[in-house]
Amino acid sequence: MIVKVCGITNAEDAAAAIADGANAIGFNFYAPSPRYIAPQRAAEIPTASGVRRVGVFVNETRANVEEIARIAGLDVAQLHGEEAVDDYPAAVAVWKAARMSAGFSFAAFADSPAEALLLDGPAGEFYGGAGMSFDWESVRQASWPVFRRIILAGGLDGSNVAEAVAIARPWGVDACSRIESAPGKKDHKKMLEFVRTARRALEAARKALQS
Numbered sequence: 001m002i003v004k005v006c007g008i009t010n011a012e013d014a015a016a017a018i019a020d021g022a023n024a025i026g027f028n029f030y031a032p033s034p035r036y037i038a039p040q041r042a043a044e045i046p047t048a049s050g051v052r053r054v055g056v057f058v059n060e061t062r063a064n065v066e067e068i069a070r071i072a073g074l075d076v077a078q079l080h081g082e083e084a085v086d087d088y089p090a091a092v093a094v095w096k097a098a099r100m101s102a103g104f105s106f107a108a109f110a111d112s113p114a115e116a117l118l119l120d121g122p123a124g125e126f127y128g129g130a131g132m133s134f135d136w137e138s139v140r141q142a143s144w145p146v147f148r149r150i151i152l153a154g155g156l157d158g159s160n161v162a163e164a165v166a167i168a169r170p171w172g173v174d175a176c177s178r179i180e181s182a183p184g185k186k187d188h189k190k191m192l193e194f195v196r197t198a199r200r201a202l203e204a205a206r207k208a209l210q211s
Helices: 011-020 039-043 062-072 137-141 161-168 188-210
Strands: 002-005 024-028 052-057 076-079 093-099 116-120 149-152 172-175 180-182
Touching (some): 002 052, 002 188, 011 188, 024 172, 052 062, 062 076, 137 161, 149 161, 161 172, 161 188
Parallel strands (some): 002 172, 024 052, 052 076, 093 116, 116 149
16 A cells, blocks of 8 residues: 655655655656755655655656656656656656546556556646545546556545545555645644554555455
8 A cells, every 4th residue: 555745845754754654755856846856855855665755747758757766766757747658767667647637537547557547636727736636436436447556646634535545445645735834845743644544544445355
């Protein structure tokens, strides 16, 4: 299971997220984002064994993604643009992000080699999410192979992540803006509540599927 805290810009927040129990940390390499971090700066932020370092990209070339992944020590490239399969980097795993808005179809990703499909809330004309959730029931009702991995994002925090997991039964969850005190600065109390609640909910969902 994956519990990811995204939009990390400093070592203090990264350390707190990991101490809380997060096993994936996200760095945003999309320059227009208020949470943008330079690859060299991300490289200076330590993580821990077993914690996946995830880079967020929007319509970067494959070569640029691979170079940033090398510099920042990434394990995963999370792609939020119109990237085709040929644009996927070879050196790291790929989580392909999709916006749950009108016209979305799981069928469009049926043959994707991505390790996971990250489902984000609507964001209008902007890339990525905007702290808005979506209908989690649509994930559960989808004719999506159970072996494919889904990560829920968009408007998640400690107040709603347990409900989201219970409904959608995802592989992982991802939070950013709703556990912040300001863009790029985490509220440690909110982050702790999200991570611990998410871990309990994902473990309960896993056990329910096995029973």
